[in-house]
Amino acid sequence: MSTQTTKNTAVIGAGVIGLSWAAMFAAAGYQVRVYDPRPDLADILHASVALYISQIPAVQNAGADVNALAQNVSVAQSVEEAVCDAMLIQEAGPEKIEFKQALFAQIEQFAAPDAMIVSSSSGIPSSVAGLKMRDASRLLIGHPFNPPHILPLVEVCAAPSTAQRHIDVLMDFYTHLGKKPIQLHKEIKGFVVNRLQAVLIREAAFLVEQGVVNMAELDELFKQSLGVRYATIGPLLSSCLGGGAGGVSGFMNHIMNGLIETVGQTPLSAASIDLLETQSQEAYPAELRAQLIQKRDRQQIWLVSGLEAV
Ligand SMILES: NC(=O)c1ccc[n+]([C@@H]2O[C@H](COP(=O)([O-])OP(=O)(O)OC[C@H]3O[C@@H](n4cnc5c(N)ncnc54)[C@H](O)[C@@H]3O)[C@@H](O)[C@H]2O)c1
Structure with missing residues (x-):
């Protein structure tokens, strides 16, 4: 059955991420x-979907009928029933390679030939997750950020x-859903944001372990500085603007490379800075830099003033 003209979708796995996807698709x-x-699938959908739909910024702005949109979600009794006439299947099951490989082989048996098959995995690339499929070339990664119905980014990564x-x-x-999808140029385990997150969290745990700060202090340090900064500009534009007339190379050579050495990492090479x-x-x-600073x-x-007000 050709499905691309239908508006049927499937979500496999209704935990933290799957429930949120279901709400977004329904909205x-x-x-x-x-x-x-x-066993509590019907109850958890009932408890979560309408609430999550009501939290989606576009739904709030449009004043849409949340309960009517929530009716778009229904329970399937099997993978086959969920995926058989779906134009898009979003997987959100446990983060285990063997599980994903077996599930995608199963989904492939029942999905329409032109259905998109997408994994929410936080770090398993589709060329690994699709190893047991006959044709893994239509398996993609659509990696959201928790809570997906509020945070805009979806990392899209393909084999x-x-x-x-x-x-x-x-x-x-994803754009039609109101998300901000960004396509990675090549596959890498952990994708982009979780790799950044892993380095940051490793160092945060180290600082707590060393007794430099406690956990709550570390979170406050972050929220009052990098949290605000990184909500408005990324780490590389920040380095560029922080370097003044010397730009990003000035910042890396004069400030960041020394800090990178201090935390025991290899400094950036001249080629990397170039x-x-x-x-x-x-x-x-x-x-444009003066405008970017403004x-x-x-x-x-x-x-800063908005965060204080909430
Ligand atoms: N939690 C996060 O912050 C986050 C963010 C982005 C992506 N992800 C990814 O999304 C996926 C889901 O993560 P989560 O946090 O929602 O996990 P979760 O444990 O909350 O949910 C997983 C769900 O999968 C279900 N499940 C187990 N076996 C199944 C099967 N055979 N068929 C269908 N469903 C089955 C479980 O019952 C559970 O409800 C993972 O791949 C994870 O890496 C998680």
């Missing part, structure tokens, strides 16, 4: 069949064998 007008062997047209369809789908300098000139041309400052002022 965008898709029918969603959810499969999970948990080298995946055709760009499949990726484009998925990017359009690459950042070249890309920074393309992405953030010198004539925008950063306006957003940070707005955030």
